[in-house]
Amino acid sequence: MGPISFVKEYWRLMLLLVFVSFALVALFIPGGIMADDSYVDGESVNDNPTNLEYGLGLDGGTRISAPVVGMTAENIDAGAVDDDGQVDRERLNEIESTLYDNDEFELETGDARVSIDDDGNVHAEVFTDEVTEEQFAAALAEAGVEVDPDEDIRDGVTAETRNQMIETIQSKINEAGLDGGDAYESEQLGGQHYIVTEVPDMDPDELRNLLSERGIVEVVAYYPEDDAGNHTNQTVLEGGDIATVDPPQTSERGGGYEVPVEVYSNAAPEFQDNMNELGFTGEGQGMCQLSGGEDGVNFDHDGPQYCLLTVVDGEVIDAHSMGDNLARPMAEGTWSSDPSFVMGAPDQQQAQGLSVSLQAGAMPAPLDFSQEQTYSLSPALADQFKLYSLLIGGLSVLTVSGMVFLRYRDVRVASPMILTAMAEVVILLGFAALIRMPLDLSHVAGFIAVVGTGVDDLIIIADEVMDEGDVSSQRVFESRFRKAFWIIGAAAATTIIAMSPLAVLSLGDLRGFAIITILGVLIGVLITRPAYGDILQRLLTDK
Amino acid sequence: MGYFDVPEFDYTRYSNRQLAAVPLAVLAVALLVLTGSFLATGAPVQLGMDFAGGSELTIQTTSSEEEIVQAFDEEPESVQAVTAPDTENQYIVQFTSTDLSSLSEQAEANLAQDGDTAVVQEERTVSESFGEQTQQTALLGIAVAFLGMSVLAFLLFRTFVPSIAIVLSAFSDIVIPLAFMTITGISLSLGTVAALLMLIGYSVDSDILLNNQILRRQGDFYESTLQATRTGVTMTVTSMAAMLVMGVSAWLFGVELLASIGIILFVGLAADLMNTYMLNLSLLRWYKFHGVRS
Numbered sequence: 138m139g140p141i142s143f144v145k146e147y148w149r150l151m152l153l154l155v156f157v158s159f160a161l162v163a164l165f166i167p168g169g170i171m172a173d174d175s176y177v178d179g180e181s182v183n184d185n186p187t188n189l190e191y192g193l194g195l196d197g198g199t200r201i202s203a204p205v206v207g208m209t210a211e212n213i214d215a216g217a218v219d220d221d222g223q224v225d226r227e228r229l230n231e232i233e234s235t236l237y238d239n240d241e242f243e244l245e246t247g248d249a250r251v252s253i254d255d256d257g258n259v260h261a262e263v264f265t266d267e268v269t270e271e272q273f274a275a276a277l278a279e280a281g282v283e284v285d286p287d288e289d290i291r292d293g294v295t296a297e298t299r300n301q302m303i304e305t306i307q308s309k310i311n312e313a314g315l316d317g318g319d320a321y322e323s324e325q326l327g328g329q330h331y332i333v334t335e336v337p338d339m340d341p342d343e344l345r346n347l348l349s350e351r352g353i354v355e356v357v358a359y360y361p362e363d364d365a366g367n368h369t370n371q372t373v374l375e376g377g378d379i380a381t382v383d384p385p386q387t388s389e390r391g392g393g394y395e396v397p398v399e400v401y402s403n404a405a406p407e408f409q410d411n412m413n414e415l416g417f418t419g420e421g422q423g424m425c426q427l428s429g430g431e432d433g434v435n436f437d438h439d440g441p442q443y444c445l446l447t448v449v450d451g452e453v454i455d456a457h458s459m460g461d462n463l464a465r466p467m468a469e470g471t472w473s474s475d476p477s478f479v480m481g482a483p484d485q486q487q488a489q490g491l492s493v494s495l496q497a498g499a500m501p502a503p504l505d506f507s508q509e510q511t512y513s514l515s516p517a518l519a520d521q522f523k524l525y526s527l528l529i530g531g532l533s534v535l536t537v538s539g540m541v542f543l544r545y546r547d548v549r550v551a552s553p554m555i556l557t558a559m560a561e562v563v564i565l566l567g568f569a570a571l572i573r574m575p576l577d578l579s580h581v582a583g584f585i586a587v588v589g590t591g592v593d594d595l596i597i598i599a600d601e602v603m604d605e606g607d608v609s610s611q612r613v614f615e616s617r618f619r620k621a622f623w624i625i626g627a628a629a630a631t632t633i634i635a636m637s638p639l640a641v642l643s644l645g646d647l648r649g650f651a652i653i654t655i656l657g658v659l660i661g662v663l664i665t666r667p668a669y670g671d672i673l674q675r676l677l678t679d680k
Numbered sequence: 681m682g683y684f685d686v687p688e689f690d691y692t693r694y695s696n697r698q699l700a701a702v703p704l705a706v707l708a709v710a711l712l713v714l715t716g717s718f719l720a721t722g723a724p725v726q727l728g729m730d731f732a733g734g735s736e737l738t739i740q741t742t743s744s745e746e747e748i749v750q751a752f753d754e755e756p757e758s759v760q761a762v763t764a765p766d767t768e769n770q771y772i773v774q775f776t777s778t779d780l781s782s783l784s785e786q787a788e789a790n791l792a793q794d795g796d797t798a799v800v801q802e803e804r805t806v807s808e809s810f811g812e813q814t815q816q817t818a819l820l821g822i823a824v825a826f827l828g829m830s831v832l833a834f835l836l837f838r839t840f841v842p843s844i845a846i847v848l849s850a851f852s853d854i855v856i857p858l859a860f861m862t863i864t865g866i867s868l869s870l871g872t873v874a875a876l877l878m879l880i881g882y883s884v885d886s887d888i889l890l891n892n893q894i895l896r897r898q899g900d901f902y903e904s905t906l907q908a909t910r911t912g913v914t915m916t917v918t919s920m921a922a923m924l925v926m927g928v929s930a931w932l933f934g935v936e937l938l939a940s941i942g943i944i945l946f947v948g949l950a951a952d953l954m955n956t957y958m959l960n961l962s963l964l965r966w967y968k969f970h971g972v973r974s
Binding site: 578 | 781805806826828836871881918923924935
């Protein structure tokens with residue numbers, strides 16, 4: 138037999154071998170087929186003998202999904218965009234401040250937002266559940282924007298806000314030193330969007346704390362308003378004004394911690410002027426007796442105070458006086474060319490939190506934990522699940538093999554059947570390693586289902602081909618094989634159709650199951666099952 | 681022929697009516713069970729935590745089951761001990777409350793630690809509103825899958841009776857396991873929904889095989905039937921064995937997702953054996969001998 142006719146006859150089998158070898162390389166050679174840098178980073182250096190990646194359900198960790206609190210008036214007629222597409226930013230800010238100052242309801246800092254998207258449409262959002270649609274519409278009307286509370290206002294926030302949430306959560310996770318964490322969006326039927334956060338090594342309470350902190354940081358000046366001893370607050374610096382943050386350190390001035398920061402050069406002069414005008418660099422220098430503790434700052438004091446308060450999410454966590462090192466360059470007006478200073482925090486934990494909030498930026502909106510879905514698994518139990526999956530999978534394969542042997546009593550028919558079904562799983566596993574699909578329990582169920590459907594189809598092929606006596610010639614074999622293949626193709630099509638809704642809809646765990654099953658059926662029909670036909674032909678036609 | 685033989689069944693002894701009566705009666709009973717449960721509880725099947733909301737903890741503790749029940753302010757819905765190699769003192773506890781942090785606090789405060797391992801090994805909560813959305817999504821998924829399968833059946837055979845036979849037996853294949861769940865108190869979870877969808881795919885295999893053999897091949901009706909039955913029963917029984925092993929072992933190990941998929945597929949495939957070789961077959965025989973095709 139010449140090489141060409143050999144290839145012609147056994148191309149199906151060869152294709153299977155090629156796929157299996159690729160899969161084995163992808164599975165077991167470190168770095169796999171597509172080696173990328175993340176592998177060298179040390180993140181994946183563990184006792185994992187394969188290149189498979191595991192998801193939360195097999196590796197441990199915590200996942201919290203929750204929707205964003207808020208409502209949106211979309212496409213409002215704000216009069217802020219003229220016919221040429223020019224945007225009147227001042228008008229947007231005006232609407233936003235009207236929302237804060239309206240007579241209907243009170244908002245905390247960061248709970249209202251008027252923004253413009255790439256298509257030039259203006260959206261107004263409020264991020265609280267204490268405002269009704271009617272109140273929101275009335276507040277917008279105060280700003281000269283007419284909206285119908287029933288038709289124009291919907292629950293939920295804009296896509297831009299959600300994207301910002303996800304970015305902020307991702308940087309929060311990174312700043313908190315959690316490798317391998319991730320945040321993404323999942324859309325439910327009916328259009329509700331959930332923000333999903335996954336981290337290894339953190340329990341649900343810790344993660345919920347991290348996510349429930351908005352991280353809105355302000356520096357507030359607390360100073361005497363008049364000679365009668367009344368004091369007043371003024372926000373002099375916001376989180377967004379801060380350019381760079383250094384890691385927290387213990388304070389040089391006695392107890393407490395501090396976070397060194399540098400202010401953006403465009404915000405620095407105003408801060409400096411404010412400090413000078415309010416008297417912080419003159420009579421108020423060093424004049425602060427308040428300090429933070431576990432319960433925040435106690436504002437009982439005698440005499441005038443000039444304090445810089447560190448405020449996180451509306452809560453005062455610490456108070457400091459203006460030191461000489463800072464006051465002198467400010468008074469001279471030179472500070473703004475090298476605008477760095479330190480923000481105070483009473484203990485290391487709060488200092489760390491402050492640093493994370495400053496670096497990650499503020500979350501534009503809070504998450505609604507009353508609608509959350511939480512899943513958390515300890516690494517120990519995850520390891521058990523890995524073992525169990527292997528055991529359950531192994532037992533299922535053994536059962537299938539046992540049944541097939543009992544049925545055919547012919548090793549020539551049964552053993553290639555089992556090998557072929559296993560090859561299907563190996564190819565699938567290789568594929569999963571290649572695209573770095575994180576495997577979960579649902580995928581394991583998918584693998585077992587693939588073995589099940591695979592063997593079903595091989596039984597059809599075997600019965601069809603061996604039917605009506607021995608297979609004597611190539612022609613007889615081909616015609617019978619083709620008939621069997623019609624059934625297999627039809628069955629595969631129904632399985633794919635039945636599974637495709639699961640692969641598309643966001644039904645949590647089940648997506649993996651559906652994807653693996655569909656992929657398995659495809660690999661089976663296109664690669665492994667035709668190859669089994671080749672093997673069977675070789676064995677039965679006695680050539 | 682080997683050790684595990686597919687029994688030969690003498691179809692000629694029974695009329696089409698007799699053959700179809702059994703699966704139709706079972707289907708009717710199943711529908712009755714579901715309707716009854718719907719009227720009594722508002723849901724045809726008991727909804728699990730994925731759909732109704734609730735919490736679940738997997739705990740590792742030396743305390744007894746009784747102590748576990750008493751450790752929580754709220755009485756647990758269920759406590760299941762995990763039986764697996766290398767694992768002792770592990771329990772899965774379910775609650776209807778969704779206040780996960782206080783539940784895990786109570787577990788840590790009131791239960792005895794087993795060596796160095798943390799008491800709470802796994803925790804999970806689904807809020808009610810999230811569950812409701814999942815319900816709708818799952819219903820939509822099943823409806824779309826079933827509709828897609830029906831359309832495909834008609835496209836494949838292009839004649840009414842054989843196609844409707846497939847659709848009818850697939851319908852019965854889903855309804856019977858659902859009724860089984862209602863009776864045995866297995867609640868509907870994401871895993872069981874996956875199993876039901878998988879059943880649509882799996883069960884249609886043997887129907888397609890039967891229809892194909894009888895309609896698209898020449899030869900005697902009973903001979904074709906015998907052939908199709910031999911292959912089809914082997915297929916289904918093999919899958920049933922695999923699913924039973926997977927279901928039982930996963931249940932012992934406390935891996936719920938795999939356990940529910942396994943058990944439901946096992947029951948559904950058993951129903952499929954009956955539906956394919958009694959209901960579908962009787963419809964096909966009627967079609968072949970009395971149908972309008974001559």
